[in-house]
Amino acid sequence: MQPAQIIQNYALQILAAQTASVIVLITFLTLDTPLLWSIVSALAAGIIVLTLCLIQVRGKRQPSAWHDVTQSELLSAIRDAQIGYTILNAAGEILYAPQSVNGLLGLPEGDDLTGRVWFEIDHEKKSHKDARRQIWNEIIEGSSPWSGIIRWVGENKDKRYFDCTVCPVAKDRMILVAIDRSDRIRASRQLQDREKLNNYILNNIPVSITLHDMNRKIIYSNNYIPERIGQSASDIIGKDPGQILHNSTVGVLSDMYAQMLRTKKPVEGRTLSITEGKMAGTHWLLFMYPVFKKGKMEQTLVVSLDRTERVRLAQEKEAFSKKLFETQKIEAVNKFAGGLAHELSNLLHPAGVYARALKAEPDLPDREKYLGHINTAVLKAGEILRRTLSISRFDEDAPRPVDLSAFMKDLVAYANDIAPQGLNYKILYPGHPLSVLADDTGLRQVMMNLMNNASDSQGNSGDIILTLGKGGTPPQTTGMTPISAGPFAWIDVTDTGEGMDDNIRTQIFEPFFTTKRKGEGTGLGLPVVQGIVTRWGGIVTVDTSLGKGSTFRVWIPLSQSQPQKGKKDT
Amino acid sequence: MAKILLIEDDKAVADxxxxVLQRKNHEITHATNTISAKHELGSKSFDCAFIDVWLGEEDGLEFLADNGELFSETPFxxxxxxxxxxxxxxxxxxxxxxxxxxxxxxxxxxxxxxxALSLALESGKG
Structure with a gap:
């Protein structure tokens, strides 16, 4: 209570006491009572009234009582809490509504709502208003309280949402209490919209996302995998991945799961190719993430990228590369056939001459020499044929991971043992392991061939440098493209010999082309080398200039896996 | 006996x-490349020449195309x-x-x- 009000109360009480005294005095004087008695009686009446008033006021101000909260205070608090109320009759007409309701409903201040049907006041669609009327009638008939959300449409189509309760208090009296929940409902709607969007994204990205409990049972899945096996996401909830895909796929998942449990860290980038079941023929890249709750691993998130299309494209590319390679090969075969014919005819002709001569004259002088010529020709033809086979052989060992540094170390140790005095092969190592996809026998043949050529070009003396490294792409100098897209490791064989001009450089990989003196080379060494390396998906290139020596670079695809220990070149 | 120039880079074939030709008493001059052949044709006269097509990095037919005048007197x-x-x-x-x-x-x-040699020698006489 305000101080002014207290003073006002006291003033009223004093006034009441004075009034009582005056009335008693006038009454006694009128009844001819002696003056002294009259005054005494008047004073006594005043004191009694005042005392009674004071007693009454003190009683009201007991601190534990709540009755001193006025009705207006209560209603003001209700208004401030965005709670509105109206009293209505059974027809829904407003009998009483405080002014605060206007503010709550966004209506102009001063609008009198009395007599208006509450569900007709706003700008909601007619169908909605009809529905409200129906609900209202049901409430009236049921005579029991009703609660629900009511949407309120303003003049500008702005919407408010009220949590409403209707309480029947008498046959024709209802109290409607409305609490403004617009903010909360809007927030909840936004949350729902966001959830819808999230679900839309999750179900439309080309990625499978599943959440598993610690028994590996699926507790969430987006639509990616269910759609591919003709089921819905809810069908696979509670199942084990092995039940949905195929048992053969579980191995990879189990390995990942075990590693994740051990390290408590994500396991990323494992590949999975499914060969059986409904998903047969698909290829995946898997990521597994632990989900922690209060520091405890409780769930597993598995993200699977569908690489089927990518693998298909890669396979197509490989097939195309092979075709291209075959085309290049046909061209090479044409050249090769011409070269082979030339080489063999040069061997066969002398053999024929001497054979005929010996047939005609078995005792020909120098008989042994001519027989020797025939024998040499036959052996040389045999050598050409063997090399021809090694250009085209397809039955060689399949490429497997080879530790390049270790391989070259052994090979160079061997090469130095048999090298002429004054010739040295030296290796510059890369400082990190290099695992390549090759076959030992082929690699040995390739390297020995290039090392011999380098040695020849330096007159079998000095140092031949072999450098190991990785990275880069092969230059387009040979007219051939490697089948593999890389990445590559390489071995450089560098000599300080005469080098080559462009004319020679462009021909060195062609069969039967040789810069060596007649009888020293077959012209098949480099074509054989190129043939072997291209089968691994690599290529041999050369960097050379006349007078400055040459560097032959053998490009070999890097292997993703490490060589098996103990399996060495034999 | 005829004087014959043999232009052939392969030693075994040339031998x-x-x-065969020496056993018929012909006199053979052997050139292993076109430079040597040019030199021989410029300095001596021959009754006949044998020319191989694949002369290592050179081509016997190209040599003929470019040096026809050298063979004006020599059947080949x-x-x-x-x-x-x-x-x-x-x-x-x-x-x-x-x-x-x-x-x-x-x-x-x-x-x-x-x-073939007989034919060449006959054509050379004409």
């Missing part, structure tokens, strides 16, 4: 051809064992065009060689 026989782009038809057509007396494909019989 075997010389073997072209020898080939094939090679990239050097089919029988292709080489024969070009050899004919340059005026070869005959075309021989290795390996061939000794009689073919001697018949």
């Amino acid at each position: 075997s051809l010389s073997f 026989i072209v020898i080939s064992g094939g090679g990239p782009g050097r089919t029988l038809e292709n080489v024969t057509a070009r050899a004919d065009a340059y005026g070869a007396v005959r075309m021989l494909f290795k390996p061939f019989e000794d009689t073919e060689l001697l018949d």
